Amino acid sequence: MFLCVSPNPAIDKRLRVESLQRARVNRANAAQSFAGGKAAHVAMVLRTLGESPKWIGPCGGANGRELLAGLAALGIEAIGIPAQQPTRTNLEILEDDGTVTEILEPGARLTDIEWAAFDKRYSDLLAGGAGTPSVVLSGSLPQGAAVDFYARCISAAHEHSCRTFLDTSGEALRRSFPAKPEFVKPNRQEASRLLERELDSLQAAAGAVRKLLELGAKRAALSMGKDGLLYCAGLQHPVLYAPALPVQACSPVGCGDSALAGFVLGLSSDYSPEESLRLAAACATSNCLAESPGAARLEDIRRFQRQVTVQQLETHV
Numbered sequence: 001m002f003l004c005v006s007p008n009p010a011i012d013k014r015l016r017v018e019s020l021q022r023a024r025v026n027r028a029n030a031a032q033s034f035a036g037g038k039a040a041h042v043a044m045v046l047r048t049l050g051e052s053p054k055w056i057g058p059c060g061g062a063n064g065r066e067l068l069a070g071l072a073a074l075g076i077e078a079i080g081i082p083a084q085q086p087t088r089t090n091l092e093i094l095e096d097d098g099t100v101t102e103i104l105e106p107g108a109r110l111t112d113i114e115w116a117a118f119d120k121r122y123s124d125l126l127a128g129g130a131g132t133p134s135v136v137l138s139g140s141l142p143q144g145a146a147v148d149f150y151a152r153c154i155s156a157a158h159e160h161s162c163r164t165f166l167d168t169s170g171e172a173l174r175r176s177f178p179a180k181p182e183f184v185k186p187n188r189q190e191a192s193r194l195l196e197r198e199l200d201s202l203q204a205a206a207g208a209v210r211k212l213l214e215l216g217a218k219r220a221a222l223s224m225g226k227d228g229l230l231y232c233a234g235l236q237h238p239v240l241y242a243p244a245l246p247v248q249a250c251s252p253v254g255c256g257d258s259a260l261a262g263f264v265l266g267l268s269s270d271y272s273p274e275e276s277l278r279l280a281a282a283c284a285t286s287n288c289l290a291e292s293p294g295a296a297r298l299e300d301i302r303r304f305q306r307q308v309t310v311q312q313l314e315t316h317v
């Protein structure tokens, strides 16, 4: 079982414009909205891979209802924590030349009662499931959240012997390492900020992956957009690298979330480190071609899985 936790979910809105002009009126050629947020993207890809993920997150207003309906339509069991404030919208603007601009709302504050309801449902899901869930903790925290929210989720999950997969940034990421997540996957910018170093070469990126393990993660990946994906299955393992496949990306939004879904399934299915990385990279590449974030198609994933190559960047004894 997979439980995708979304403290700050969103409706993803994708607008297409010819060319975005600052300080001008811009008219969109097309506007679409989808159930979204990072944990939802992970759940969607897991569903496409044939799994039955559950999703939990606060939902408020019309956006909250749209989010729950969108997830249900995809066959994802969504547990909404009723929230007074409306669920946010994340805007993605695609220009004809391929430029992608994202504007992410901060996410509404939850009341103490809503946080308590969230904690309670989360604990019940950890305790009550048939089998031990793998817990996926994804995305930013809404305004006013306790910065150790994810650290507490990880500790609670470990009390129930659940595996924990974390994809967040900033202080929420930094504060989670003492709880020893099973797996973390920052992107280049997130890792660079965390470690306060430039990651402008593969060697530097491999060093950063090792550093994530030394900080307390059991396994770590680092995604570098069109420069590929790195993964290390533990301090006694080598750092592996999958160069990105050459695709005409529609949008990279959700590629990291799709990679995470691949790792979640690979690790939970006891795939080898190479196979897990190949699946993760194939999910990520497929998302580049998807109609919306998280909407990777299974036939693309299977095709790219055969095409991804994996190299060893260094051997650690």
Ligand SMILES: Nc1ncnc2c1ncn2[C@@H]1O[C@H](COP(=O)(O)OP(=O)(O)OP(=O)(O)O)[C@@H](O)[C@H]1O
Pocket (backbone or CB within 6 Å): 186, 187, 188, 222, 223, 224, 225, 226, 227, 228, 229, 230, 243, 244, 245, 246, 247, 249, 252, 253, 254, 255, 256, 257, 258, 259, 281, 284, 285, 288
């Ligand atoms: N333009 C691209 N061409 C080919 N592959 C790509 C491209 N962009 C991303 N990828 C693949 O997707 C993976 C994840 O991308 P990226 O590092 O952009 O994730 P991210 O910033 O965490 O994304 P998000 O948080 O929006 O899901 C990369 O490691 C790579 O495998």
Ligand SMILES: [Mg+2]
Pocket (backbone or CB within 6 Å): 167, 186, 187, 256, 257
């Ligand atoms: Mg990301």
